[in-house]
Amino acid sequence: MNTLEISVEEALDAQSAGALLLDIREPVERLSGYPSGSVHAPMSQGFDSWMERLRKDQPLLLYCAAGVRSLHAAAAFRAAGFEAAMSVRGGQYAWQALRLPLETPGSEDPALSERYARHWRLEEVGVEGQRRLLSARVLLVGAGGLGSPIALYLAAAGVGRIRVVDDDRVERSNLQRQIIHREQDVGAKKVRSAVRALSELNPDIEVEAIDARLGADNVDDLIAGCDVVIDGADNFPTRYLVNAACIRAGVPWVYGGVQRFEGQVSVFAPHLNRGVAPCYRCLFAQPPGAGEAPNCAEAGVLGVLPGIVGTLQANEALKLLLGIGTPLIGRLQCFDALAGSFRELRFRADPDCADCGAGTPVAVTDDAVLQCRA
Ligand SMILES: [Zn+2]
Numbered sequence: 077m078n079t080l081e082i083s084v085e086e087a088l089d090a091q092s093a094g095a096l097l098l099d100i101r102e103p104v105e106r107l108s109g110y111p112s113g114s115v116h117a118p119m120s121q122g123f124d125s126w127m128e129r130l131r132k133d134q135p136l137l138l139y140c141a142a143g144v145r146s147l148h149a150a151a152a153f154r155a156a157g158f159e160a161a162m163s164v165r166g167g168q169y170a171w172q173a174l175r176l177p178l179e180t181p182g183s184e185d186p187a188l189s190e191r192y193a194r195h196w197r198l199e200e201v202g203v204e205g206q207r208r209l210l211s212a213r214v215l216l217v218g219a220g221g222l223g224s225p226i227a228l229y230l231a232a233a234g235v236g237r238i239r240v241v242d243d244d245r246v247e248r249s250n251l252q253r254q255i256i257h258r259e260q261d262v263g264a265k266k267v268r269s270a271v272r273a274l275s276e277l278n279p280d281i282e283v284e285a286i287d288a289r290l291g292a293d294n295v296d297d298l299i300a301g302c303d304v305v306i307d308g309a310d311n312f313p314t315r316y317l318v319n320a321a322c323i324r325a326g327v328p329w330v331y332g333g334v335q336r337f338e339g340q341v342s343v344f345a346p347h348l349n350r351g352v353a354p355c356y357r358c359l360f361a362q363p364p365g366a367g368e369a370p371n372c373a374e375a376g377v378l379g380v381l382p383g384i385v386g387t388l389q390a391n392e393a394l395k396l397l398l399g400i401g402t403p404l405i406g407r408l409q410c411f412d413a414l415a416g417s418f419r420e421l422r423f424r425a426d427p428d429c430a431d432c433g434a435g436t437p438v439a440v441t442d443d444a445v446l447q448c449r450a
Contacts, residue, residue: 081163100118109179140168213236216306219266219270224383226332226393233390240284267285316431318356334385337413343405350425354426388409
């Protein structure tokens, strides 16, 4: 009899003989664990793409929580000509009852599944995306007004390794906007205060505190091994250093700037599309002259503004790390806090740019990328 069902023990044997176990449960159900070697194919997404990709004679094991949905799925695969499709009877309940091998997503620590459950519900993030975040390393330049929300949100999101570089001490005048520091931190090194706050928020991540000022002598070492760099320094010399070093290393960086009631955000990744994707110097060829661009201490800044801009930067960083959405490459997002309005300026790579233009060293030498210059 050509039954549609197979027991969990038989399924395990079939799996080792080459059958593909398709776990058709939804992402959040995978949090309770999944059979080793299973492939996630949530039923809500339909099976059309699987039916197109798989060979008709591929032995298939459909797997769900209790074996009901998988029975329907097996019938659907059979109807589509997959004669070796079977439903695993009893699904996860039967699998667990026999203590067959289960893998836990992300980590062996159940607290992790709980902490990131809302990410796992997102199709665009899911277990794999969370793994990417947990294994990522970012460099955050500055633990001040922009750095505070950036660091807090990245830590909360589970970005596994956050390298923070800053050589300042917390001053009372910082507390109006630098929300990672507290009254009792006044006088302490900012990186120490940041490590304390981030570790309290998320003990699973590693925070590397670098008590130094980013300069030409250490910028390459600081960026080494990082997937994304985020600028929270809010000064021009640092940005030009970060820009050139990121081009050398082929690492994208997220820019943010605030002053008075206005903020700006953009993403620079010229290595991804040479000659098309601009860099910071394509946008601002020269730093402003003395007195043309006063810093926050001189011009003042509304306390919430770095919170808004830094949060937008954290959003861009997460998108880059996850490889989702459309990064702000070639786009300068400007926010006017008084008007409550955003506007976007688009800009292109400058072929004569001193940092990324023709004749400058190229970090990525892939032919396909270089062709983009034409
Ligand atoms: Zn450039």
